[in-house]
Amino acid sequence: MTLAIFGTMIVLLLLGFPMMIPLIAGSLIGFVALFGGFGQLDTMVQQILGGIRPASLIAVPMFIFAADIMTRGQSANRLIDLVMAFVGHLKGGLAISTAGACTMFGAVSGSTQATVVAVGGPLRPRMLKAGYNDSFVLALIVNASDIAFLIPPSIGMIIYGVVSGTSISELFIAGIGPGLLILLFFSIYSYIYAVRNHVPVEPKATWAERGQAVKRALWPLGFPAIIIGGIYGGIFSPTEAAAACVLYALFLEMIVFREMNFRQLYATAKSTGLITAVVFILVGAGQAFSYVISFAQIPQQILGGIGIDEMGQYGVLFTISIAFFVGCMFVDPIVVILIFVPIFAPVVQSVGLDPVLVGTIITLQVAIGSATPPFGCDIFTAIAVFKRPYIEVVKGTPPFVFMLLAVAVLLIFFPQIALFLRDLAFAK
């Protein structure tokens, strides 16, 4: 049954069906096979609704909305002008700033999808104008957003911590090292890319021009203040910060800059709703599919057959990495963590692995998986927001996935990348 399901899904996807159909078909086959008919399909509907219901997902439409208002008005451009005034003359400066912005935004929002939208939305047009190729830009945005999962706060780490009984504070600190390492790799790659593709640089801005840019950006600098100050200052949850950004963006564009009227507000809200629907139906269908996998205990069957108990530490770590990577290519990351972690828990303990290291590796794999074809949710989001074909969005991905996997391998052989800061902070 497993093969029939995955086979059907991939064929339907390649034939050009709307992407919800492979996911719906996969779960339909599963439900019919598991329950011997159509009798329990109402549970499939329940699961689709369960997929779109989590409160933390509300941050996604809110950030889409805020980013769209900022991009249509002046806020986004003024912020980017500010960045450009300082890094525009450097090779790859804009690309590196984009990766940095994804890291920072991801650090506070905790959502990879929200990062794709909020950072990618305003920065992509500028990068295209600056001479970067679209497939590079899309891949950079989608993959740099992964860092959101590693830098605290991270929902993935909280779930792992709860399921495995590991200290969440230690996990949070352990994620920082690998997160920054990924940022470093992406920055180096961006630099090399810019040099090899002769992406032009702007003339170096004078200090007077920079001062001017800062002045123009004063109002829009309220956004980072709301997000970073609001969340770390204990005023907002990430979801509330997203809604606060919407209202602040409306205040700036409708009242301060007078760039937006009610007609445009309506159009922006509608467009946000449309993108949200297109992405969320996939999240919902993905949840129904996850249910089938979970109910049929497919992971347990596959893992039961490979004899993980005989492996050493490295064998276990590689098996875990592969399992999570493959799992997240098809199924929602949170569900993968919930199902896989208890299965691996005994062997992790018996070979004496540090659960914090395992958690960091799992979080990294989960992040990579959500940006990886065929069914990564960040890819759906990028397609819906940027209105680019699927293939265009994933074309530039391989070098990034390669770098992410390289970090995963480095992490396995040099656990100190993750554990150094943890040991320092917790004096171990």
Added chain:
Amino acid sequence: MTLDDKHAPNPGPDVITAAVDVDDDIDDSRYVSGLPGLLGVIDAGIARIEAVLLAVGVLLMALNTMANVVGRYLLGESIFFSEELNQALIILITFAGISYAARHGRHIRMSAFFDAMSFHLRKTMMVVIAAVTAAAMFLLTWYSLDYLLAQASRGRLLPALQIPQWWIIIWVPLGFFLTGLQYALTAIKNLIDKDIWLSTSTLEGYDDSAEEEI
């Protein structure tokens, strides 16, 4: 964008709209229903309602979330139904949105292999895709109605709002049904028209911008 001769369209008004609007906002006043006569008027009306629900849903979500913050800090009182209201809104947005997206050919698909096929194969495939998608949507309409009725009979209440939980999911069968209807119409339109249609109002062919053709 330049269309090659293979998909050269008959440039009716809705075609131009579709081409221009692909990267821009959808102008609902220029939406032309795929249905004839009175049915077409009703359909265009539904399209307008969907659009309004999407926009209002998103705005309410922002206000609701902020109201909770304001309540917490200024009034020292959290709004307990805030989370449930957002749940209701996200369900509304998703299910009003999927049929609106189907109407305007906005559902995400992977078209790389599809685009490489010949015109006739593409046309046949589009009929199959639209018909199968419509069938899947109608199936889900039936079972979401089933789920809705089961919920109504169980009488589960939303803890904070203290209203029956099924009230917030009535959009689900409706959304699936209207989406199925759009795909069914798309299949028919592809059968009777000489061009390939992604939806009743959108010609196939992503807005292939210049760089893709290099």
Added chain:
Amino acid sequence: DTWRYAFEEALEEVQGKFAQKFKEEVEANSDHEVQLFPFGTLGESADIMEQAQSGILQFVDQSPGFTGALIPEAQVFFVPYLLPADRDQLFSFFRNSKAIHELFPPLYAEQGLELLTMFPEGEVMMTTTEAVASPADLNEVKFRVMTNPLLVESYRAFGATPTPLPWGEVYGALQTGIIQGQENPAFFIESTKMYEVTDHITRPGHNNFTTAVMANKDFYDGLSDEEKQVVQNAIDTAFEFIIEYQTGLTEESLTKIQEAKPEMTITTLTDEQRAPFMATAESVEQEFLKIGGDQAQAILDQMKADLAAAAGG
């Protein structure tokens, strides 16, 4: 056959321990296999409940607090200071209560469920960023509670500002200071690491987290008498096991917390300190009678009679 059993916690938490024991017993005494589905693997609490109602799952563990959306009377377990703090009295109550064994089963049956047992999971404690000794200390404290009208009412009566928050955001919100407190049994505070982001544990003795195991009614009625006996025996064995397991669990969890974070204070309120908290129970009871469904009064009266009997015996 394969019987499927879903619950609201992880495999190594109390509901998971109960389920594991049940599985072990059923499989030892019959040809049936029991598959266990911990928290989240088949959806949220409300989802697994619906799946048990529609017969996809044969068994489900759901706490009455959640069941309250379906069976309002079940919320009686949120009335503070109703259940006794004394362990022997508590266990005696759960073993012998007429409310649990006679009044509740028909209410569950109306929802297509066979109520198999109810058991306590542990004394509910507050974890807060500031020490709590009286209701005054909760003034202005944003306290995360589940979205349940009675819990909200309880904490409002205690003087706090009850704040709803999805469980996934609680850890982060305590860390950044959006909220300053939450409540849970000790084992859950330990396993979910809530102590990492708070500094004080307070034991007001106001409640013991209760949960219930049920079966799909059609499934259960369709079992042979022999099979029903296997299920009942497994439930009884698991019940005794979990009562045994509980004794010491709270202290063990608190010791682990203390080891992991020596500066954590753990305070059991004295009877004198508890008095002002207890004084608020009456208002919550009134609220329960208002929203607790048709049988609210009957359930509450019977519970009180059962508790008096447990205290006397």
